[in-house]
Amino acid sequence: MNEFAQRLPLAGEELIEVRIGDQQYAIDIMSVREIRGWTTSTPLPHAPAHVLGMINLRGAILPVVDLGARLGVGSTTPSASSVVVVAHIDGREVGLLVDAVCDIITVTEGLLQPPPDIGDQGVREFVRGVMTTEGGIVSLLSLDSVLPAEVAAQAA
Incomplete structure (x- = not known):
């Protein structure tokens, strides 16, 4: 089995498709704990630019990351229609x-x-695979690479 096939979900497994701007991305459903509407976050001093702040999730403090900013595709302006996907990444919960x-x-x-x-290893670190759906091309994200342990620690 080649390196590409070893890192991918198996047939029958499910992915959650999300939209950031005009781009579609997929996240392994097994990493997702819940999906909730946007609530204003409290800023964290000296946090990286892609960390919007923190929210209270049933008594637990949850860092919130602007996934578009982290991927380099542009910051998301939070609105009433924005969504926070609560994901389990590298042993911690992150919005x-x-x-x-x-x-x-x-x-x-x-x-x-x-x-x-394209000669840039960064693409292959962030994107595990691509697929074509009725809505267009969807990139399957590697959340462990998008938010490796040191970045998740900065956010938390």
Whole structure:
């Protein structure tokens, strides 16, 4: 089995499709704990630019990361229609701000393809695979790379 196939969800597993701006991304559903509407966050002093702040999630303090800013595709301006995807990443809960949750995708044989090789290893670190759906091309994110332990620690 090649390196690409070893890192991908198996046929029958599900992904959550989210939208950031005009781009579609997928997150492994097993990483998602809940989906909630946007609530104003409290800023964290000296936090990285992609960390919006923190919110109270049933008594637990949860850092909120602007996923678009972290991916380098532009900051998301939070609005009443924005969504926070609460994900379990590298042993901790983190809120990911996105514009919308669009769909649930069931992985089928041959759906996922390797990301294009553009000579930049960063793309392959952040994107585990790409797929074509009725809505266009969707990139499957590697949350462990998007928020590695040291970045998640800065956010927390």
